[in-house]
Amino acid sequence: MKIAVDAMGGDYAPRELVRGTVAALQKQEELEVLLVGRPEELEAELEACGWEGAGGIRIVPAQDVIAMDENPGLALRRKKEASVVVAARLVKEREAAAFVSAGNTGAAMGAALFQMGRIKGVARPAIASPFPTARGLCLLLDAGANADARPVYLEQFAHMGAIYAENVWGIPNPRVGLLNIGSEAEKGNELSRETYQLLARSSLNFVGNVEGRELPAGVVDVIICDGFVGNIILKLAEGLAFALMERLKGELEAEFRTRLGAALALPAFRRFKKGLDYQEYGGAPLLGVKGICIISHGSSKARAIENAIGAAVAAVQRDVVAKIQEKMRAFTGD
Amino acid sequence: MKIAVDAMGGDYAPRELVRGTVAALQKQEELEVLLVGRPEELEAELEACGWEGAGGIRIVPAQDVIAMDENPGLALRRKKEASVVVAARLVKEREAAAFVSAGNTGAAMGAALFQMGRIKGVARPAIASPFPTARGLCLLLDAGANADARPVYLEQFAHMGAIYAENVWGIPNPRVGLLNIGSEAEKGNELSRETYQLLARSSLNFVGNVEGRELPAGVVDVIICDGFVGNIILKLAEGLAFALMERLKGELEAEFRTRLGAALALPAFRRFKKGLDYQEYGGAPLLGVKGICIISHGSSKARAIENAIGAAVAAVQRDVVAKIQEKMRAFTGD
Numbered sequence: 001m002k003i004a005v006d007a008m009g010g011d012y013a014p015r016e017l018v019r020g021t022v023a024a025l026q027k028q029e030e031l032e033v034l035l036v037g038r039p040e041e042l043e044a045e046l047e048a049c050g051w052e053g054a055g056g057i058r059i060v061p062a063q064d065v066i067a068m069d070e071n072p073g074l075a076l077r078r079k080k081e082a083s084v085v086v087a088a089r090l091v092k093e094r095e096a097a098a099f100v101s102a103g104n105t106g107a108a109m110g111a112a113l114f115q116m117g118r119i120k121g122v123a124r125p126a127i128a129s130p131f132p133t134a135r136g137l138c139l140l141l142d143a144g145a146n147a148d149a150r151p152v153y154l155e156q157f158a159h160m161g162a163i164y165a166e167n168v169w170g171i172p173n174p175r176v177g178l179l180n181i182g183s184e185a186e187k188g189n190e191l192s193r194e195t196y197q198l199l200a201r202s203s204l205n206f207v208g209n210v211e212g213r214e215l216p217a218g219v220v221d222v223i224i225c226d227g228f229v230g231n232i233i234l235k236l237a238e239g240l241a242f243a244l245m246e247r248l249k250g251e252l253e254a255e256f257r258t259r260l261g262a263a264l265a266l267p268a269f270r271r272f273k274k275g276l277d278y279q280e281y282g283g284a285p286l287l288g289v290k291g292i293c294i295i296s297h298g299s300s301k302a303r304a305i306e307n308a309i310g311a312a313v314a315a316v317q318r319d320v321v322a323k324i325q326e327k328m329r330a331f332t333g334d
Numbered sequence: 335m336k337i338a339v340d341a342m343g344g345d346y347a348p349r350e351l352v353r354g355t356v357a358a359l360q361k362q363e364e365l366e367v368l369l370v371g372r373p374e375e376l377e378a379e380l381e382a383c384g385w386e387g388a389g390g391i392r393i394v395p396a397q398d399v400i401a402m403d404e405n406p407g408l409a410l411r412r413k414k415e416a417s418v419v420v421a422a423r424l425v426k427e428r429e430a431a432a433f434v435s436a437g438n439t440g441a442a443m444g445a446a447l448f449q450m451g452r453i454k455g456v457a458r459p460a461i462a463s464p465f466p467t468a469r470g471l472c473l474l475l476d477a478g479a480n481a482d483a484r485p486v487y488l489e490q491f492a493h494m495g496a497i498y499a500e501n502v503w504g505i506p507n508p509r510v511g512l513l514n515i516g517s518e519a520e521k522g523n524e525l526s527r528e529t530y531q532l533l534a535r536s537s538l539n540f541v542g543n544v545e546g547r548e549l550p551a552g553v554v555d556v557i558i559c560d561g562f563v564g565n566i567i568l569k570l571a572e573g574l575a576f577a578l579m580e581r582l583k584g585e586l587e588a589e590f591r592t593r594l595g596a597a598l599a600l601p602a603f604r605r606f607k608k609g610l611d612y613q614e615y616g617g618a619p620l621l622g623v624k625g626i627c628i629i630s631h632g633s634s635k636a637r638a639i640e641n642a643i644g645a646a647v648a649a650v651q652r653d654v655v656a657k658i659q660e661k662m663r664a665f666t667g668d
Contacts, residue, residue, distance in 0.1 A: 134577045144515060147523035181478060181565040189481035189562045212569030216577035228523045229563055231515040235546030236567055240574055243468045243550035247609065251602035261598025268585035268592035275581065 001030060003312050004096035007037035008065040008083040009103015011299045014038075017102065018045035020305025025056045027306075028313060034096050036060045036087045062086040065103075068298055072106030076114070084108050088115035091291040098292030098312035100283065102300040109145055112286050112293040119321070121328030124149070125288030126157045126227070127295060128164055129234055130281040135218030139165050139174075143284055144231035151194040152331075154178075154224050158204055159327050160287040161222040167318035168285075168311065169221075177210035177220035179229060184209070191226065199224070241276050283308035285315060287324065292316055335364060337646050338430035341371035342399040342417040343437015345633045348372075351436065352379035354639025359390045361640075362647060368430050370394045370421045396420040399437075402632055406440030410448070418442050422449035425625040432626030432646035434617065436634040443479055446620050446627040453655070455662030458483070459622030460491045460561070461629060462498055463568055464615040469552030473499050473508075477618055478565035485528035486665075488512075488558050492538055493661050494621040495556040501652035502619075502645065503555075511544035511554035513563060518543070525560065533558070575610050617642030619649060621658065626650055 007017040014037055021033045032055075035042050039059050051057065064079040066072070076085065084103050088111040090096040101108040109125070118125060129143035141157040142149065158176050165174040178196055180188040185196050187209060199206040210220055212233070225233075252262040262269070274280065283296035283304065292315045296308045315321075341351040348371055355367045366389075369376050373393050385391065398413040400406070410419065421433040422445040435442040443459070452459060463477035475491040476483065492510050499508040512530055514522040519530050521543060533540040544554055546567070559567075586596040596603070608614065617630035617638065626649045630642045649655075 134580060147515060147521075147526075179566060181481060181562055181569075187481075189560075192481075192562070212566040212571075213573035215570060216573040226523075228515055228526070229566060232513060232546040232563060233567060233570055235515075236549060236570065237546075237574055239547035239550040240571055241578060244575060244578060244610075246468060248602070248606050251606045251609075252599055254602060254605075258599045258602035261595045261600070261602070264595025265586055265592045265599060266595070268582070268588065268595070271588075272582050272585045275585075276578075 001313060001316060002032045002034055002096045003309055004034040004036055004060070004087040004090040004099040005305070005309070006084045006087040006099065006101035006103055006108070007035045007042055008062070009101045009108070010296070011068065012301055013102065014041050014045050016301045017305055018042060019049055019302035021057065021309065022049050022051055023302055023306040024309040028310070031056065031313065033057050033309070034060045034090055036062050036083045036090070038063060060086060060090065066107040068104050070104060070107070072104055072110050075104070075107055076110045082107070084111045085115065088112050088293065091293070092116050097316040098294065100294045100296060100305065100308045100312055102296035102298060102305065105144065105295055108293065108295050109286055112289045112291070116289045116291040116293070119288055119290055119325050119328055121332040122288040123156060124153045125286050126160065127284050128161050128287050129284040131223065131234065131237070132276060132281070133216050133218030137169070137281065138215070138218060138220055139222045140230055140234065141222070141224055141287070142227035142230050143234055144227045145286065146227040148228070149191065149226035151191060151198050154191070154195040154226065155198040155202060156288070156328070156331065158199055158202070158222065158224045160324050161224065162204055163323045163327060164285060164287060164315070164320055165221050167320055167323060168314045171221050173205045174221035175207045176204045176222045176224065177207050179212070179215070179223050179225040180209035181211065182209060183211065195224070238278070279304035280307065282311035285311065291321060335647060335650060336366045336368055336430045337643055338368040338370055338394070338421040338424040338433040339639070339643070340418045340421040340433065340435035340437055340442070341369045341376055342396070343435045343442070344630070345402065346635055347436065348375050348379050350635045351639055352376060353383055353636035355391065355643065356383050356385055357636055357640040358643040362644070365390065365647065367391050367643070368394045368424055370396050370417045370424070372397060394420060394424065400441040402438050404438060404441070406438055406444050409438070409441055410444045416441070418445045419449065422446050422627065425627070426450050431650040432628065434628045434630060434639065434642045434646055436630035436632060436639065439478065439629055442627065442629050443620055446623045446625070450623045450625040450627070453622055453624055453659050453662055455666040456622040457490060458487045459620050460494065461618050462495050462621050463618040465557065465568065465571070466610060466615070467550050467552030471503070471615065472549070472552060472554060473556045474564055474568065475556070475558055475621070476561035476564050477568055478561045479620065480561040482562070483525065483560035485525060485532050488525070488529040488560065489532040489536060490622070490662070490665065492533055492536070492556065492558045494658050495558065496538055497657045497661060498619060498621060498649070498654055499555050501654055501657060502648045505555050507539045508555035509541045510538045510556045510558065511541050513546070513549070513557050513559040514543035515545065516543060517545065529558070572612070613638035614641060616645035619645065625655060
């Protein structure tokens, strides 16, 4: 299987992208990675990690790079040969089965949408992001592709998320919840009230509204909200975990006794930190496009890229795109 | 000064309401509390905490109670003599300067709105909730009064929140931020983009958009969003802090060494926990009504009630209602 990697996108590109690719190749059999970017830089990085060039990696040249803070629309119009565009085009042209990018999220979405196109019947593609809970992971859609949404978009997000959770994460009949401000059907805003009705009538394993307080406990496998709310809560959770840890660290360092206690407890803190690390979660698929596109956090290091490649492989193997196409026929009347 | 307390509302009513009232009276001079509820129950609780009846407390009888899970609209129509209604009426009739309720939030809002009425020019009242950050507190509006909002509502929330933060919290020229999914003016959904323009043109100390990741760091004093987003993030923060602590506890208990470390570090954990405890923050004012109404968390214990009474006293002393009335003249053209 061939996976394209936008090797120039992300805060630590190309180094960590190359390292993550090499790590993935050491674990996955029959994997070939198309590293997209500036050949001289990529070759230098490959050499630095001692890659022998025995196969498994092919460099696909792309001279342009879209920066993290560029306006995605403008950048995509101006830089037609940007690494992320070339990576998406490889999927469109069936040179690769999927692509991974840790670069500018808007540019990755735009490149995927323009190159690969939308699945018939899908109103809007959505980013499905893993959200860590007390009982494992929950898949959150939409993580930010659609700041404004309509009830039918959210209904489709729920179907696409359930397909991904069932096939890639292996959760049979995943529990789907609607993020809301109360448990009753009539609670919430216009969007959530109308979406509730659509989900309640659907074939999904819809368990109802989920309040903000319940989400971290892991009461559902898939949680649905618009991209405005989804993006805010994902980032809030990240910021909050960091702020809480800083605060706890400050309290622990305040006196000798607690400093000593903290030193003894260090292994527990390390395990705890690792459990919260999004680098372990493998990136977020953009669902609803005709191909697999995995979007990783901008600050991804090698471990996150390795996991994102793993997620791409799993999504291809489980034929997620075909399963979404099948489900979306209900929305086109075909 | 007289403050009415809905002594029957909340998960621990009337016991913790009575205890909190007694604690507040021991600290505040020239305070009189009108305890609203079933006299026999309140007298028993007062006796249980050794209250001598030397003054400072007057029981105002109200036989009905609105339960936490009742539909607020129906309950307010049926129970015209519910404790929360009587408490709000005491403010309307100038028998009390403010009221505090830890009961059904919808019922407290409804009672405040129907009895006291809206300030002229205010499109919608909003709940202003303290949100703990790394640098202290941030005032979040709206915490759940308006699931659907318009740009002008949010602009008014910003003015009301800034008045409260400046006068009750003593923060000169408070920094106001708009919760959004990107820093640029054009980022976000329709509501946030239009609100940005209104805030940028206002007299407020508007510092721009604030992303979910930045909020816990304490970059603003007042944060603005609609009540759907506000309620979700407040509850998420609560649920997340709890889930993180449970997880850390699990890791600490996993082996002898870390258990020992945790035991030594106990004082730090206690200080940390206290800093996160909403019981310390004094409840959330409903801003935009003609009078002071402080809404406390349903699970408030005595300490939270004591702080809520303190917040009510401060809001009355600083004349928050008159200051909001003054500001709202700009919206009526008077």
